[in-house]
Amino acid sequence: MTAFEPRALVLDTSVWINLLATGHASAIVKGLACPIAVPEQVLGELKLDPVTRRPFVGDIHPALQIPMVELVSLGGDELDIFVELVSAxxxxxxxxxEAASIAIAWKRQLQLGIDEKKANRLxxxxxxSIxxxxxxxxxxHPSIALELGxxxxxxxxxxxxxxGRMHIVRSPAD
Structure with missing residues (x-):
């Protein structure tokens, strides 16, 4: 098992849904103490508040209102990996x-937050190496309890x- 480090992290849609469902996403990001990348494709999938199931309102998405979170676009070789993964x-x-998150994590050597079984198998x-x-x-993570209590x-x-969409994983092979 890889140990989480306070260095850049890209989060997939399911992880964002879980963070937003907590009602404390900003404090959790602060506790993780690292820059967070959110791919445009992920933001495009985050349309509903996970608690109310209603569309987010306002000009700025709640994820982008959190300090240390940056919207990122696919570029160069990332696009090739993305196309390969979505057209497999x-x-x-x-x-x-999922494909954008993996492509960005791979090419930029970032840590990755992702939940889906198929994506974890791939x-x-x-x-x-991701x-x-x-x-x-x-x-x-202990830093979250330190930040929030x-x-x-x-x-x-x-x-x-x-x-959210968080499920308790029974084994690392899931």
Whole structure:
């Protein structure tokens, strides 16, 4: 298992949904203490508030209102990897957000937050040098409890399970 380091991190859609579901996304990002990249494709998939299930309102997306979060675009070789991943045959085909997150993490040597089983399988098979973390690992990181306090950190974890897409992983092979 890879240890999380306070260095740049790109987050996939499912991880963002879980962070936003906690109601404390800004404090969690602060606790992770690293720059966070959000690919344009991921932001395009983040249309609904995970708690209310209503569209986000306002000119600036809530994820982009968080200090240390930056919107990033695919470029150069990242586009090639993205196209390869979204146009693969069915067992290996990824959605836009997953593919963009992996391409950016791979080419820019960033850590990656991603939850989907298929994407994690492809990471193990093809992109094993990318340090990857699930929402459960990020939300359970000791720095989050230090930033929020244990009770609030525990509540955030429960809200991610309840309102987000966070599932408790039974084995690392999932």
């Amino acid at each position: 045959d069915a067992p290996d085909r990824l959605g836009d957000g 990471l193990r098979e093809r992109f094993s 340090p990857a973390f699930r929402s459960t690992e990020l939300l359970a 244990h009770a609030t950190a525990s509540d955030c974890y429960e809200r991610a399970v309840r309102y």
